Amino acid sequence: MMVKSKVGLRLLGVNLLSLLVALIGLAVVIQYLATQQILTWHQQRVDLVARLVLAEYQGKIQRVVQAAKLLADNPTYGELLAAGDVQALNRLVTPMMKATGLHILTITDRQGVILVRAHDPGAIGVNISGNPLIRAGMQGKEASRMTQWQDGISLSASAPIIFENQVVGVVLTGMLVDRGFVESLSLSGAEVAIFFANRLVVNSFRDLPDAALETLRQFKDRAAQAMDTFKKPQTLELGQQAYTVTLLPLEGEGKPTENLIAVGVNRSELAATLRTLKLVIFGVGGLSAVIGALLSIWLSLGMRRQIAYLAEGTRRAANEELTEDIPVTSGDELGELAQSFNTMTQALREKTRLLQEERDRIAANADFLSMIVHDIKAPLTGLRLTIEALEEEELPPGLHRKLQGIIQRSEGLLMHLNNVLYLSRYESGLLALRPEEVPPGQVIQRVLHQFAPLAQHRGVSLKATVPPDLPPLKVDEPSLERILANLLTNALAATPTGGEIILAGRFRDGPNPEVELVVADSGRGISPEDQAHLFEKYQQHRHKTGSSGLGLYICKTLAEANQGRIWVESQLGQGAALHIAFPAAQRPKEAAPV
Amino acid sequence: MEPRHILVIDDDVGTRDALADILVRAGFAVSTWEGDADLEAVCTGRRYQVAVVDFHLPFQNGLEVARRLKQLQPECRIILISSELPTVQDALASSEAVDRFLSKPFSKDTFLEAVGQLC
Numbered sequence: 150m151m152v153k154s155k156v157g158l159r160l161l162g163v164n165l166l167s168l169l170v171a172l173i174g175l176a177v178v179i180q181y182l183a184t185q186q187i188l189t190w191h192q193q194r195v196d197l198v199a200r201l202v203l204a205e206y207q208g209k210i211q212r213v214v215q216a217a218k219l220l221a222d223n224p225t226y227g228e229l230l231a232a233g234d235v236q237a238l239n240r241l242v243t244p245m246m247k248a249t250g251l252h253i254l255t256i257t258d259r260q261g262v263i264l265v266r267a268h269d270p271g272a273i274g275v276n277i278s279g280n281p282l283i284r285a286g287m288q289g290k291e292a293s294r295m296t297q298w299q300d301g302i303s304l305s306a307s308a309p310i311i312f313e314n315q316v317v318g319v320v321l322t323g324m325l326v327d328r329g330f331v332e333s334l335s336l337s338g339a340e341v342a343i344f345f346a347n348r349l350v351v352n353s354f355r356d357l358p359d360a361a362l363e364t365l366r367q368f369k370d371r372a373a374q375a376m377d378t379f380k381k382p383q384t385l386e387l388g389q390q391a392y393t394v395t396l397l398p399l400e401g402e403g404k405p406t407e408n409l410i411a412v413g414v415n416r417s418e419l420a421a422t423l424r425t426l427k428l429v430i431f432g433v434g435g436l437s438a439v440i441g442a443l444l445s446i447w448l449s450l451g452m453r454r455q456i457a458y459l460a461e462g463t464r465r466a467a468n469e470e471l472t473e474d475i476p477v478t479s480g481d482e483l484g485e486l487a488q489s490f491n492t493m494t495q496a497l498r499e500k501t502r503l504l505q506e507e508r509d510r511i512a513a514n515a516d517f518l519s520m521i522v523h524d525i526k527a528p529l530t531g532l533r534l535t536i537e538a539l540e541e542e543e544l545p546p547g548l549h550r551k552l553q554g555i556i557q558r559s560e561g562l563l564m565h566l567n568n569v570l571y572l573s574r575y576e577s578g579l580l581a582l583r584p585e586e587v588p589p590g591q592v593i594q595r596v597l598h599q600f601a602p603l604a605q606h607r608g609v610s611l612k613a614t615v616p617p618d619l620p621p622l623k624v625d626e627p628s629l630e631r632i633l634a635n636l637l638t639n640a641l642a643a644t645p646t647g648g649e650i651i652l653a654g655r656f657r658d659g660p661n662p663e664v665e666l667v668v669a670d671s672g673r674g675i676s677p678e679d680q681a682h683l684f685e686k687y688q689q690h691r692h693k694t695g696s697s698g699l700g701l702y703i704c705k706t707l708a709e710a711n712q713g714r715i716w717v718e719s720q721l722g723q724g725a726a727l728h729i730a731f732p733a734a735q736r737p738k739e740a741a742p743v
Numbered sequence: 744m745e746p747r748h749i750l751v752i753d754d755d756v757g758t759r760d761a762l763a764d765i766l767v768r769a770g771f772a773v774s775t776w777e778g779d780a781d782l783e784a785v786c787t788g789r790r791y792q793v794a795v796v797d798f799h800l801p802f803q804n805g806l807e808v809a810r811r812l813k814q815l816q817p818e819c820r821i822i823l824i825s826s827e828l829p830t831v832q833d834a835l836a837s838s839e840a841v842d843r844f845l846s847k848p849f850s851k852d853t854f855l856e857a858v859g860q861l862c
Contacts, residue, residue, distance in 0.1 A: 522826070526826035527799070527826060528757060530758050530826075530847040531755050531758035533848050533850070534761035534762060534765060534851060534854070535760070537761075537850065538851070602850075
């Protein structure tokens with residue numbers, strides 16, 4: 150049996166579709182959540198990097214401050230300053246600049262006049278007491294700050310040189326905030342830019358065009374206006390690259406929005422991560438879908454096969470072709486259904502077999518009866534023909550009439566035999582009715598011809614008053630003949646000598662036009678009580694002629710089998726009229742216009 | 744004028760004799776055949792106008808006899824007689840040898856009318 154199940158396929162389709170929809174939904178949700186998480190991690194990382202950069206920056210300041218303090222604390226410097234030995238001081242201090250990695254190393258006297266200038270000996274003798282750091286040192290205080298230095302800015306610190314409790318000079322140290330400086334601050338993947346006095350002084354971003362620098366400035370300006378954006382890293386397109394940029398104030402007090410450090414982390418790494426994430430999520434989702442689909446197909450295969458077997462079985466059962474059980478392929482409810490189906494069809498087959506046996510038996514009975522009737526008819530023919538041949542002989546008076554009586558009784562016997570045979574064939578389904586257009590005139594002439602000798606013998610007038618334009622009937626002709634023969638036999642039996650039998654016919658118009666034939670006798674009539682049971686099987690009727698009562702039952706059976714009807718109209722003492730009506734095969738022809 | 748010759752074939756002796764009797768009275772010359780001799784022998788030397796053949800013969804099917812008769816004497820007209828069984832109707836429909844069918848039992852008048860029409 151071919152496995153071909155539309156329901157199964159549809160079930161599978163629904164399964165796969167819901168699986169796909171669920172997976173896509175899940176993948177999108179996971180993708181969204183994971184992206185959010187990764188962006189959060191990225192921002193946290195940017196934050197952390199920014200703080201590390203700031204810490205590094207503060208470490209640099211500490212170095213500058215430490216250097217200033219250590220140099221100022223050297224007692225030799227104090228002594229040399231007090232003694233005014235500038236040359237010796239120069240010799241001692243100049244190498245220190247290299248050793249400490251400083252860019253600026255200046256020593257002034259207590260009035261702020263430069264005595265030693267390790268990085269630029271040219272400016273010796275200049276009074277720089279206006280410098281806030283020098284001023285602080287002259288007042289005996291330490292100080293540090295970011296400051297304008299030449300074209301750039303520097304981180305500078307000052308410390309007083311004290312000799313015998315007197316400020317004898319000031320040490321000024323500094324480190325230039327240049328590209329090297331910011332590069333030393335930046336970690337891998339992170340770039341740094343420093344704003345001083347609202348000016349972008351230096352940055353470690355590579356190959357930034359002017360437009361990108363302008364973007365960075367505008368970002369800083371916006372951030373400075375709304376302080377809270379400091380906390381929120383922003384995405385900026387700088388040149389060819391995208392960065393997540395955050396801003397941190399360099400000094401906690403004073404002008405936090407003027408001196409700032411911007412830390413940008415390149416997003417290319419992030420984009421790659423997000424791309425990988427997307428690939429992983431949808432890859433795993435797709436793989437799950439494939440595995441789910443395969444599992445679904447595998448699971449539904451058994452179900453589909455069972456459904457297909459059931460469908461095929463039902464189709465065969467409907468066509469009465471089901472000669473064997475359908476296979477039970479699944480152990481679930483479908484399998485139980487298949488088993489019930491098999492049980493049902495087994496019972497059905499058994500019933501069909503019994504029915505067929507019953508039919509065969511009835512058919513055999515009908516055949517048997519048919520043979521018996523045939524075996525009776527053959528000698529009956531010989532008997533009748535012999536009697537008829539005898540009639541030609543010279544016979545004593547009265548014998549002729551008796552011989553006619555024998556012939557009529559043999560006719561009656563034949564009618565009974567034929568009735569029994571017809572009924573048996575009809576009831577066993579062997580009687581094939583062939584309805585066709587039958588002109589009523591022909592049939593009526595035939596039966597009149599057949600019954601005329603009998604009527605004559607009984608002294609009964611037998612006439613037909615059928616209009617010549619009566620249309621044909623739609624009926625099985627042998628059935629019609631049998632009905633008329635039975636009706637005439639009954640009428641003859643009921644009509645006394647001198648009576649009359651009229652065979653009439655007429656067309657009954659209506660939605661279902663009919664041709665009605667009537668056999669009316671002038672006999673003793675039928676009482677209403679008898680009329681009620683007239684057409685029942687084995688009813689003994691008004692004329693106790695030894696009839697089995699099968700005749701009218703057969704008439705009714707054959708009439709109804711031919712879509713016709715039969716009824717009686719009678720009053721006691723006023724004869725009886727038996728009516729039959731069959732569908733008219735056509736309407737009566739219109740009378741030709743005069 | 745030579746009487747017209749009728750061949751009657753029926754295994755039932757009563758029917759056969761009655762048919763022969765009726766035909767003789769009606770002025771026909773009659774031969775009967777019960778299947779005891781060769782059909783060819785019965786047909787030799789005589790020309791039958793009509794043959795009356797019973798369908799149910801113990802030795803042979805009436806239709807087969809009718810077919811052989813037509814071969815031997817193509818001019819001979821055949822009346823098949825039988826009680827009306829559906830099998831006979833079906834067999835008749837497929838046979839071209841039979842000219843007339845009479846359903847048993849039939850009356851003398853019916854029989855003579857049929858013979859008269861075919862002669």
